Structures are given as structure tokens and as C-alpha cells.
Amino acid sequence: MEQDKEQFDHEIKLGYGIGDLRFGLTMDDVEEIMGEPEEIEESDEEDEFEHKAWNYWDTGFSFYFDQEDDYRLSCIETANPNVTLWGKKIFELSQQEVEDLFKQHGIQSVEKEKIEDNVTCLSYDKEMIDLYFEQGKLLAVNFGVHMDDNLEVLWPAESNEG
Template sequence: MEIKIGIGLDCLVFGMSQKEVEDILGKPDKTSETEKDKGIVYYFYDKLIKTKFDKEEDLKLYSIEVHNPDVKMFKKKLINKTKGEIESLLLNNGYKKIEYEDYDTFDIIFCEEIWTTFEFELNRLKNIEFSPLFKDSKNIIWPNRIYHNHSIPKEGLNEEG
């Protein structure tokens, strides 16, 4: 299970419809509507994945949250790594815009360059939430849909989707 920055997760590509996601992952175990942005969330219990669809973006797949211990980024498994290990991994891969937030029961590292949030509990990574990249604060760079089953190079991104 490999996170592809700005693209998606394995065969899941940002911009897919709910039906396309269901064709890949099957029917969700649970669905809900988010209050904040009025999006739709699919929960896949056996895969330890949540997918979010944004109503403002015609219910396209907009965000993926992974709790699965097999998930990889930069060819490394991440779940249960420490904050220091994740910070080093980001820095070693050229990502330097790292923000830290401490809450009562968990901590977050956010990397804007890859639009990814790493959530920690007791200094161990519990989940990763990521979405497409942004050209600016309002314009999403949707991945080119031809990359569904391919390893996608960074230059393979386009702004049309």
C-alpha cells in the first residue's frame, strides 16, 4: 500500500467518483457526512482507510486517511514511527515546510509541500491523511487520470485532471 504524493494511494486516484472508489475497494462499511465541509466520508474497516469526497468539488475523491500498518511513503512503512523518524524522512526527501501542532491527546506534523498530515499518539504515528496538491490556496492540482495503475513521476501531474 503505497502513498503517491499528490496522486493517491495505490489505484485510488484523487478526483475519482464514489462509484470508482467502490469499484476498487468495494462497498464501504460505513458512510457519513462531515459537518464542516459537507463532504461524504467512506469507511473501509478491513483496509483501515477513510476516503473523503468534497461536495464543492462535485463529490470527487479529495482526501484519504490511512491507519493501515502496511502503508508506505518513500518506500518506508510509517505507522508507529516516532515524530523524529517522520521528520527525518520528510527532510531527507527534500521537504522542509514542516509544521507542528500539539493537542491534549495527540500531536500533528503537517507538511504543506505534500499536503499531508501525520497524526501521533504517545509519539507514535497512528494515521496519515493526504490530499491532492494545490497550485495556490484555492486551486487543486488534480492528477492526470491515466495514471490509475502506474507509478507516477512528479512531472506526471497536471492542473486539469
């Protein structure tokens, strides 16, 4: 049963997921919440990890399931303008405002990389989130499950009290 789009919780919870979509869910779990994907992409030989990507173009979400993790949800990419982080609609913020938001939450360590002429990526490695900006405007956010220092996946608990 697909959730009413108006009632969907758009709050990104770092290391946890977004709304009811928690990292570690199976493909069936995600389909139950989001409905059938509009497109399913499979990794090809050049890709480092074998994975499947489920794209929901209408709502601006892509969900990634790694074969290494038994095809459990491990990464989410979104261009949905309603997405929030710490209660702020990040797609309405400038690149500097997003950087300031992370600083307000004690997160200083950021890598900035120019990908193309006008595209800059802010990477917060420990928090497993990348934010892509074009000329200062947020294009997309990619965030994933956290890992420990030994690169072991830290699956979130069933419920998130944070």
C-alpha cells in the first residue's frame, strides 16, 4: 500500500534513512512503503559494487540495494524539494547555509570537490552524506548507512528515537 505523498515524512535522519524508510529494509519492505519503482537499474561490470537502483522519478527518490548487503537498502539519493535535514528544507538553502547548518550541529569536517564546471560536491564522509550544488543551488543529496572504522555496516535499530 503506497503512502499518501502528503503524509510522507521527508526528514533525513543521518545513518538511519528518511521517514519510515530505514537503511537495512528489504526490497519488499521498500515496495510496500513506496509502491512499485518506475525504473530498476542494475549495476554493470564497471561498477565497484553490484547493486540495484530503484528510481521513483515522480517523487525524486532513488533507492540503492547492494548485493554485498543481501540487497538491503543501503543508500538513498533524492532531488525532492520537500526533504528536510534537522527540520530545515535544505533545497531552499544556499551552499553556504547548508555548510553552516552542519556546523551548527557540530559537523565541521567537509570535503569540497568541483565535479564539473558549475557542480560542487560537499562530502561529509563520517556522516555518509554528499550534497551536490550547481552554482550554489542544491541539485541532489545522496546519503547512506553509517560504517564503523573497519568499514563494517552499522544497520540502524528498528525505531529511531533521535
